[in-house]
Amino acid sequence: xxxxxxxxxxxxxxxxxxxxxxxxxxxxxxxxxxxxxxxxxxxxxxxxxxxxxxxxxxxxxxxxxxxxxxxxxxxxxxxxxxxxxxxxxxxxxxxxxxxxx
Amino acid sequence: xxxxxxxxxxxxxxxxxxxxxxxxxxxxxxxxxxxxxxxxxxxxxxxxxxxxxxxxxxxxxxxxxxxxxxxxxxxxxxxxxxxxxxxxxxxxxxxxxxxxxxxxxxxxxxxxxxxxxxxxxxxxxxxxxxxxxxxxxxxxxxxxxxxxxxxxxxxxxxxxxxxxxxxxxxxxxxxxxxxxxxxxxxxxxxxxxxxxxxxxxxxxxxxxxxxxxxxxxxxxxxxxxxxxxxxxxxxxxxxxxxxxxxxxxxxxxxxxxxxxxxxxxxxxxxxxxxxxxxxxxxxxxxxxxxxxxxxxxxxxxxxxxxxxxxxxxxxxxxxxxxxxxxxxxxxxxxxxxxxxxxxxxxxxxxxxxxxxxxxxxxxxxxxxxxxxxxxxxxxxxxxxxxxxxxxxxxxxxxxxxxxxxxxxxxxxxxxxxxxxxxxxxxxxxxxxxxxxxxxxxxxxxxxxxxxxxxxxxxxxxxxxxxxxxxxxxxxxxxxxxxxxxxxxxxxxxxxxxxxxxxxxxxxxxxxxxxxxxxxxxxxxxxxxxxxxxxxxxxxxxxxxxxxxx
Numbered sequence: 001x002x003x004x005x006x007x008x009x010x011x012x013x014x015x016x017x018x019x020x021x022x023x024x025x026x027x028x029x030x031x032x033x034x035x036x037x038x039x040x041x042x043x044x045x046x047x048x049x050x051x052x053x054x055x056x057x058x059x060x061x062x063x064x065x066x067x068x069x070x071x072x073x074x075x076x077x078x079x080x081x082x083x084x085x086x087x088x089x090x091x092x093x094x095x096x097x098x099x100x101x
Numbered sequence: 102x103x104x105x106x107x108x109x110x111x112x113x114x115x116x117x118x119x120x121x122x123x124x125x126x127x128x129x130x131x132x133x134x135x136x137x138x139x140x141x142x143x144x145x146x147x148x149x150x151x152x153x154x155x156x157x158x159x160x161x162x163x164x165x166x167x168x169x170x171x172x173x174x175x176x177x178x179x180x181x182x183x184x185x186x187x188x189x190x191x192x193x194x195x196x197x198x199x200x201x202x203x204x205x206x207x208x209x210x211x212x213x214x215x216x217x218x219x220x221x222x223x224x225x226x227x228x229x230x231x232x233x234x235x236x237x238x239x240x241x242x243x244x245x246x247x248x249x250x251x252x253x254x255x256x257x258x259x260x261x262x263x264x265x266x267x268x269x270x271x272x273x274x275x276x277x278x279x280x281x282x283x284x285x286x287x288x289x290x291x292x293x294x295x296x297x298x299x300x301x302x303x304x305x306x307x308x309x310x311x312x313x314x315x316x317x318x319x320x321x322x323x324x325x326x327x328x329x330x331x332x333x334x335x336x337x338x339x340x341x342x343x344x345x346x347x348x349x350x351x352x353x354x355x356x357x358x359x360x361x362x363x364x365x366x367x368x369x370x371x372x373x374x375x376x377x378x379x380x381x382x383x384x385x386x387x388x389x390x391x392x393x394x395x396x397x398x399x400x401x402x403x404x405x406x407x408x409x410x411x412x413x414x415x416x417x418x419x420x421x422x423x424x425x426x427x428x429x430x431x432x433x434x435x436x437x438x439x440x441x442x443x444x445x446x447x448x449x450x451x452x453x454x455x456x457x458x459x460x461x462x463x464x465x466x467x468x469x470x471x472x473x474x475x476x477x478x479x480x481x482x483x484x485x486x487x488x489x490x491x492x493x494x495x496x497x498x499x500x501x502x503x504x505x506x507x508x509x510x511x512x513x514x515x516x517x518x519x520x521x522x523x524x525x526x527x528x529x530x531x532x533x534x535x536x537x538x539x540x541x542x543x544x545x546x547x548x549x550x551x552x553x554x555x556x557x558x559x560x561x562x563x564x565x566x567x568x569x570x571x572x573x574x575x576x577x578x579x580x581x582x583x584x585x586x587x588x589x590x591x592x593x594x595x596x597x598x599x600x601x602x603x604x605x606x607x608x609x610x611x612x613x614x615x616x617x618x619x620x621x622x623x624x625x626x627x628x629x630x631x632x633x634x635x636x637x638x639x640x641x642x643x644x645x646x647x648x649x650x
Binding site: 014016017018019020021057058061062078079080081084085088089090091092094095096 | 127128130133134148149150151152153181196197198199200440441512513514521523524527568571572573
């Protein structure tokens, strides 16, 4: 059986105290914007980054790998759930995207 | 209303202090997330999509003006200035910081409120008819029984780790506004030879496997209420499946075991338990009942026959008959067209508290339909109340109409959701605004996943949002009913894309307008008379054309 080829991912979680959605950057910071996240192209490295991130339980909770695609300004979500996590609720302007403006 | 005594206050203070210490230990690393998660859930704290969420219980939907003001204060001090009233008569705060939650719980404790058992596999907030104590059709006020059940079930040592969550609803009226047939236990007050008792329903539920509750006892005397409920939950605790969370609710236990066998087991357990209840529960009930005495009603003149059309439109939809002819029940729509169903700002909450204090003897209710009720209003005060509500964006005359939509938080907030609910509700409400008075009574209910928090199975039109291969997709069910004639809606056919669901509902409703015999025939009545076929034809016109070709 052939395995599904690995697709680009980012490491994502929620901040322990604030609960905000964050992403792991290439320089090991938790950043609020998906565009600043480090894209993992290699499965083994992605798993290692995930393992390392999961050990930071004093900072973040619910760590996982989210699928992304390359966009002109950095990673972009593939699934709509990740799009909402990245930009906040859509029912009216509040939350992450609105506050970033 | 029930007033906390010293025991209640001490219990809550101790519980809040425990949770404060648990949060501190989580933040200093003494507790892992795996250790902390069940502790926070036991106190109503979820981690959702964008933030933590705190779910606060509003027991049987009853609130005082002071309690509503504290809910407003929480929204303003520790959240983003609003709260979300839910389909289980709770309020949810969508943006609290973990560090702040112990302070929020302490502030709630000041006014006799908490978030205990608003999550987890326990007996959840006991819900009741939102017109309790006021409705003209009521046999008895169900809230004292709901309060007795709340006290019995809170921190009940045997029932903290049930196979799955457990929900109880109580109604004192034959017209069921509490969806009792969709609860794990539904209690419907009855009168027999001058004695009050309950028809006991068991095994109702929505979610993945919707089921209509079955009658376990035709008439249960009030004195047997606690031992009988304890017998039901005890039997469920023993038989309920713990191997598969999708089959763990009591509805599956009843379905797999059979109602007759469940009845035998419950009656046998009840016979063991009954002698252990020595009457102190009934003494407690009498003390509780005294606290639910009706307010000292003031007499009121009636309104003139001719009213301003806007006021008349609001009265037509928002006012329900009170047990006193000179009073009315006012339902405040928290469903302005295009707004998020059930969201109220801190300012709006304060205004509703002020109105309750000035015009409604200090009482409010929250309905499972995500609206707020002023239960006792002098009819002469209706114009002043409407004017004040209208000024604050709370005067929408749409209660019971197409835009009075139940919608769960969906994927805009909820970590479990598979699609959005709220924007669909906003789109439908806006699209149907111009014709909803012509449409008349219509219940549209939207859930953003199969767990059915938006009660879509019992919507006249139900909408279920799903993830179909990475795209939001919406299934429509037709003919659902959440009242005493409960029915589970039938799936109409293939789902609709996000940008197609609002036009589909619009087609459905316009078809109803063409199909009804006259304006007095509601959507549900027309559906029951005609069956699904003409409504499906409206939903899937291309398919219809292909068949005709």
